[in-house]
Amino acid sequence: MQYRTIDIKTINQEGIGGLSFFEAEKDIPFPIKRIYYITDVPMGIKRGFHAHKELKQLLFCPYGKICITLDDGINREDIILDAPSKGIVIESPLWREMLWLEENSVLCVAASDYYSEQDYIRDYDEFIEFQKAKEIAQ
Numbered sequence: 001m002q003y004r005t006i007d008i009k010t011i012n013q014e015g016i017g018g019l020s021f022f023e024a025e026k027d028i029p030f031p032i033k034r035i036y037y038i039t040d041v042p043m044g045i046k047r048g049f050h051a052h053k054e055l056k057q058l059l060f061c062p063y064g065k066i067c068i069t070l071d072d073g074i075n076r077e078d079i080i081l082d083a084p085s086k087g088i089v090i091e092s093p094l095w096r097e098m099l100w101l102e103e104n105s106v107l108c109v110a111a112s113d114y115y116s117e118q119d120y121i122r123d124y125d126e127f128i129e130f131q132k133a134k135e136i137a138q
């Protein structure tokens, strides 16, 4: 599966909380053009149901607990984001679904490019065809 989990550097200071940080092209392997975050999602709700053709992303959850399901068309894996120090780097097309496991959990994304709806594949069968075509071309 074409993703990797990373430890986001985190400094925990006794009694005054934690501070996490990452730097583009140092801690994550691409320049960042956009940051977005998803809030106020009720527990039990699933979002996503799409893949990106080109976009590279770092996903992280600074507060709460979210299950990220990644699917490359053959295998499916669940990754739990439940600490500010956990991140997932995605650099190739993967179908994703995100399940909110705790109320008020926040999902943040640092992305390699500006928003473009053309970069989304929002139909699973289309994603499978896209993956097959990619394999043939390689």
Ligand code: T46
Binding pocket: 034, 036, 038, 047, 048, 049, 057, 059, 096, 098, 109, 115
């Ligand atoms: C992703 C997962 C983890 C914009 O207009 N600009 C933006 O930068 C983004 C990210 C979204 N939008 C619009 C597109 C839709 O009309 O916001 C609406 C909701 O987006 P979507 O249904 O794609 O949201 P999610 O939670 O399913 O997916 C989002 C990101 O879109 C996606 O890149 O990887 O979070």
